[in-house]
Amino acid sequence: MSELKKDLIYNLMIKGEREDGRRFDEYRDIKIETNVIEKAEGSARVQLGDTHLVVGVKIQTGTPFPDTPDKGVIMTNLELLPLASPMFESGPPREDAVELARVVDRGIRESESIDLSKLCITPGEKVWMVFIDVHVLDDGGNIMDAASLGAIAALMTAKLPASRFDLGDDTPVPMRDVPVAVTAVEIGGTIMLDPSMNEQRIAGTKLTVISNQDGGISGMQKSGVNPLTTEQINYIVDAAIEKAKEIREKFLEI
Amino acid sequence: MAKPEKLIENGIRLDGRRPDELRPIKIKVGVLNRADGSCYFEFGLNKVIAAVYGPREVHPRHMQKSNSAVVRYKYNMASFSVEDRKRPGPDRRSIEVSKVSREALEPVIFQEYFPRSAIDIFVEVLQADAGTRTAGINAASLALADAGIPMKSLVSACAVGKVDDTLVLDLNKDEDNYGQADMPVAMTPDGKITLLQMDGHLSGDEFKEGLEMAKKGCLEIAQLQRAALLEKYATRMDGESNE
Amino acid sequence: MKMEKKLVIPGDFLSDDVKLADEGTYVEDGKVFSSVFGIVSINKLIRVVSLSGKYIPKRDDIVIGIVTEVSFSNWIVDIRSPYDGLLHISEFPRRIDNVDMSKYLKVGDSIMTLVSDVDETMKVELTLNDQRLRQITDGRVIEVTPSKVPRLIGKNGSMIGMLKNETACNIYIAQNGRVWLTGKDKNIDLAIRTIQKIENESHISGLTERIVKFLKQEKGIPAKKQVKKKEEDNSGGILDELLDK
Secondary structure, eight states: OOHHHHHHHHHHHHTTOOTTSOOTTOOOOEEEEEOOOTTSSEEEEEEETTEEEEEEEEEEEEOOOTTOTTSOEEEEEEEEOTTSOTTOOSSSOOHHHHHHHHHHHHHHHHTTOBOGGGGEEETTTEEEEEEEEEEEEEOOSOHHHHHHHHHHHHHHTOEEOGGGGTSSSOEEOOBOOOOEEEEEEEETTEEEESOOHHHHHHOSEEEEEEEOTTSOEEEEEEEESSOOOHHHHHHHHHHHHHHHHHHHHHHOOO | OOOOSOSEETTEETTSOOTTOOOOEEEEEOOOSSSSEEEEEEETTEEEEEEEEEEEEOSSGGGOBTTBOEEEEEEEEOTTSSSSOOOSSOOHHHHHHHHHHHHHHGGGBOGGGSTTEEEEEEEEEEEOSSOHHHHHHHHHHHHHHHTTOOBSOOOEEEEEEEETTEEEESOOHHHHHHOSEEEEEEEOTTOOEEEEOOEEOOOHHHHHHHHHHHHHHHHHHHHHHHHHHHHHHHHHHHHHHHO | OOOOOEEEOTTOEEESOGGGBOTTEEEETTEEEEOSSEEEEEESEEEEEESSOOOOOOTTOEEEEEEEEEETTEEEEEOSSSSOEEEEGGGSSSOOOGGGHHHHSOTTOEEEEEEEEEOTTOOEEEEOOSTTOEEEOSSEEEEOOGGGHHHHHOGGGHHHHHHHHHHTOEEEEOTTSEEEEESOHHHHHHHHHHHHHHHHHTTSSOHHHHHHHHHHHHHSTTHHHHHHHHHHHTTOOHHHHHHHO
8 A cells, every 4th residue: 555545544533533534433334135035034135335245144943062963053154365465365264354354253143132041952962153255346445344244134134044944934033133343443543434445455454342231232343453542442333233223224124 | 856757848947948049138337446447147036246356467477478368267156155065166167167268258258458468367156956057158258348358259158958958058056957958159249169078869960950049038138238238338328319 | 530339348349450459459250359348449440449448558557556565675656556566765756775674655545556567477567766656644545447447548638637626635546446535535535526427428429528517516506605715725736736747
């Protein structure tokens, strides 16, 4: 990235502006379309500014983990496809992809948004396994929030394919919370929500806060080398809870 | 679904098509921001997206050709694209599909214009329903043109198969599963065949007839491809007529 | 001269006269076909101007590059092409020692540079040894599709000349589609919006008139203020003149 571009972003920041004209706490346009993949049990296409991804939820039966014999299984996988950015390469998932997938997974798991006990078919033998696969098609920055939105939107429209497994009628995935991830970056002491590609590249650090319907926090991740102050973190947490509420009300009505 | 008794009844296929009819096609060119060229292609229930990057630097360097570009093609199926979740990542099938698809496009690309560079084509199958490789080639060909890569022409592709002893164009999933033959074909508008695969059973005459059927299908697709490419600039061209 | 405008795709037939074949075309079986997706321009020869595509360096092009690596005796420069440019230490306007290279140009710095040579393997050599060339330390650099550079410049520089006057910015358009703008922030913003419009509509005829109209509209109410600014800024940078002629 050229020094001129960095200077531009810093100089705008000093004036209280961002490259794309947003306020510091403003998100880019969000578009969510669900049921885009008929063969998946649930799916969503998310556009967050020019970040674009598809989430597919596949559900099938399997054996529970020995330590949770009466609970279903969730698995989250995220692919930074080489189609999505000149920077992504083919091959095994890079650490970024693994981190993103794990944070998305944590948000859904720790918020207990899916009632895992209702995914049990026969304790110790057969449970529903929910695979959440995030395919990033276009990386315009802040994949984290887009992926998390896509995952929850896809789950909210997903069905347990009981009829396909001769287990009765299809039913919705038992959801009881709607976690929403909000990511902020710190650039030269200023906090900005929903970083664009350039902002993300300049920023030393990102902080993602995943919060639930009751305003509680179910997951956090600091990513990047720069330290943050307590004040900065507290500010981000408050802003994230507020913003998550807004996004939830607007896009994720249960 | 279990094998239906008949795949063709009174000359009409189970999805309502005539034997020589293609599934509905939807095309949009220039759908991604990062890629140099891109295309979304729906072919029946198939949903694929193709992106082109390049010409760009080759990594690793030993893959460079001193007098031309290398063309690389990666076909990948999303894990949620099929009925039973597919494990992410390449398998033997996708490696083969990538190879023959690349070879279907290479003859039309002026590779010699860009020594030491790479032209990377990525095809992502979001939903699969028989015919993903042909959908991928159709999409990739448009993504190349969208990226401004010099080419002799576009490439169009579709499959022909045999079900209930009848030749049919563009197999759907059931026809693919329970049919007697499947033959994907890609060609240029002037009739040069750039991809040909076949499995199943066809007589020599059936093959020849089938190939002609595939050619007609490809020409139909070529028209839709042209329209989609021009469509990318159509709204702006309309502005002109108003002035 | 009237330019004919028509969109074509790769493989479209253009002419039976192979002598007319120019850029963006190829000849097969005694006929001329389009090799790219673009606009046909018939002006003695038949050319197809691609609507997209990468910059391919040519000798004597002035380009804007960004230093990506400082190696022993060479700066490696991204010139927005499949091929990096090499700026050898001896092509820096002053004699410098190779231990000091990063002191003069470091990774991330932007330069206005000249393609001094391109060989058949596309090894690209750059120089800063020319009065017109220098490091870019102020203003903004934006990117446009390289094939649209001629439209942005206009016939004999008409488009760019008008744009500079109307926006009171100094604007330099490099052959690799990087555009360097200096001036007041607000003016730069207007110039960038206008350039984006030119880029998007370059294939529609009547472009110049439309752009004039657009600029009038954009300047709308605060027009008086802008006119004043224009006078202030239009004192003319020396650099601007050097670059243009």
